[in-house]
Amino acid sequence: MSDAAKVGGQVGARTGGVLAATCISTLVVNANTSAVSILLPAISEDTGTSVTTLQWAVTGYSLVGAAVIVTSGSLGDVFGRRRVFQLGLLLFVASCVMIALAGSGGMVIAGRVIQGAAGATILACGLSLLSVANSGDAQLRAVSLWGAAAAVGAAAGPLVGGVLVDVTGWQGLFWIDAGIAVLCMVLTALTVAESRDPDRPRTIDYAGTVLIALTLTPLILGVTKSGDWGWFSVATLGCFAISVGAAVAFVVVEGRVAVPLVDLALLRNRVLVGSTIAILIGAGTINGLMYLLSLYFQDPATLGFSPLQAGLATLPATVGLVVIAPLVPRLAAKIGGRQTIGLGFALTTAGFVLVGFVDASWLYPAFLLPLVAIAVGMGLSNGPASAAATAAVPENQVGGASGISNMARYVGAAVATALAATIYGNVIASRTAAGAVQGDALASGLAAAAWMMAIFSLLGVLMAVVMGRHRAAKGTLDDAAAAAAAVSFTLPTSATAGQTGSDRG
Known part of the structure; x- marks a missing residue:
């Protein structure tokens, strides 16, 4: 500025x-x-x-x-x-x-x-x-x-x-x-x-803006319609081909x-790339989870909640994530940002694995432990990943790094929600066609989508391992606010100012 x-x-x-x-x-x-x-x-x-x-x-x-x-x-x-x-x-x-x-x-x-x-x-x-x-x-x-x-x-x-x-x-x-x-x-x-x-x-x-949309739209359309068209149909493969072509064109345009x-030179920074992928995974899984639970909790064949009851039922995930986040910067300052991110994704993985065993007979209390585990895990990973994105680059590149991470949130939410919805719907249709009662079919759909998100979260653990060292935020009150906001936006932290080359991974 x-x-x-x-x-x-x-x-x-x-x-x-x-x-x-x-x-x-x-x-x-x-x-x-x-x-x-x-x-x-x-x-x-x-x-x-x-x-x-x-x-x-x-x-x-x-x-x-x-x-x-x-x-x-x-x-x-x-x-x-x-x-x-x-x-x-x-x-x-x-x-x-x-x-x-x-x-x-x-x-x-x-x-x-x-x-x-x-x-x-x-x-x-x-x-x-x-x-x-x-x-x-x-x-x-x-x-x-x-x-x-x-x-x-x-x-x-x-x-x-x-x-x-x-x-x-x-x-x-x-x-x-x-x-x-x-x-x-x-x-x-x-x-x-x-x-x-x-x-x-x-x-x-403007060309970059159009090409991002052109990359994501056919990708999500292909994923969403794959159950009807078939994964290897001409229509599905055509969507993926358009998406790949637009992505290649985006890289060419951004270089000129x-x-x-997106400053492509920033993508040579291992810490920034790792933190961006971590942010993408975190945003994708929380949005996919909220989409699935909103449907599952309100379906008459499962819990049959009203919208108000469903909103209350998701509070352990939404409020828990925001409540735990401000406490995380001090922990990250003590044990390291990378370690905190890895621990967070490990907890998130465990929570999704538990949901992966869901049964039609589950009542709401059975969801509480996995929801709390997912909320705490995401709270642990979101803030440090967001802080790492801006701490990994020189001060004059903080805006660019923040833009990349904010874009990643939207990409993760779009792609993961589409994947979760597709898996959920396809499994329900398959199980129903095989003669399963509606409650069992819905539980199978939720379980399959949860396993997919558990795999994504496990990739987040691996990303934390390979992303390299970086300076962690000091744990100030401003850092706590930035960590809480990390669910939707990247804000600079105390780790951003005074960054030197030796601090970058």
Whole structure:
């Protein structure tokens, strides 16, 4: 961030208003994102669209978020952070209204795709606005509060969604969120000064944005439809071929543009690559888990929970993850970030293995131990992995490293949720066709998906072993807030400043 940009952002800015607008919007975006899985059965019943199809309301959001999260920050730097932030809020309002009025599943999915772009824009530009409106200790406090708001929103979303489905219908969440976003727009207009980065080249990597979407969309489509088309059908293989071709084109484009979406030189850093893969696995497995449990808990053939009961039932995973995360930086400072990440993924693996033995006769208490193990494990791995991403590079590359890790969260959520949904649906269909009762078929589907996520988590353990040494955060209060926010966004920590070459793995 240039000094000129900071000065421009501070002139006329009322920092209290900036803090309120960015924190409230971040809380709402994260709560909305984490609540949607709880709403899917109600949306399915209302629109007549299968839950299998509606998984695109989750994966489509993440897919577009992956493509937009870095680009929206660049747009803010060039065209004005407040202007792009306001555009993100406007898109969010429009998408909420579109979803609330939706009469079909396709309209819900389309609204969620737009919401993916809006949410990524609000997060990226909101944090930039907050950073340039404050300096020194005030900036640390403001960013820490922003991180806390992100964490609270992610944890509270499923419960809020469950409450609103019972009280207002599933549409209520989106009407309320639209209203709050409008208030944030007004607050931003009244209190936030415009800022830009005059030193940044004005070119935007639009091609990279398109190619990320073109890489992920056919990949997820091929995975999702593989049960109907066959893994080795022309359609499935064609999707994968398009995805590979787009990925190759993305690498070529990123090596040629003036300001690339992803600085490929950063990918030579073993610690950054390892931490990014760890973040991808963590985001993927928690999103896949929440999607599956939201469906399984509410199905009449299994536990038959109401949306509110399902929201309460997921609290050990969502709230546990956020509660344990702030305690982790001190542990990482004592035993090492790599060791903490490995321990976290080991616990997560154990939790998914336990879910892999699920039986139709299980009552809710049987899920508590694995849910707590998964929550604690993810809390242990998320924060140190996020801190390692920004600690592994020089100060002038922290923004690029943060962008890569934030993109990885969206990619992991999109791909893992699609995989989990596909495995769950295919196994249920296979077992039902073989004559199994519905409860047994659902349990088999959940078990198969859980084993897949256990394998991914085990890969996280191996990644922690090979990623190399890096400086761990000191365990300050700001580090605790960054660790709590790591479920949805990477924030710099005390490990980031003063990084030297000898500290990088």
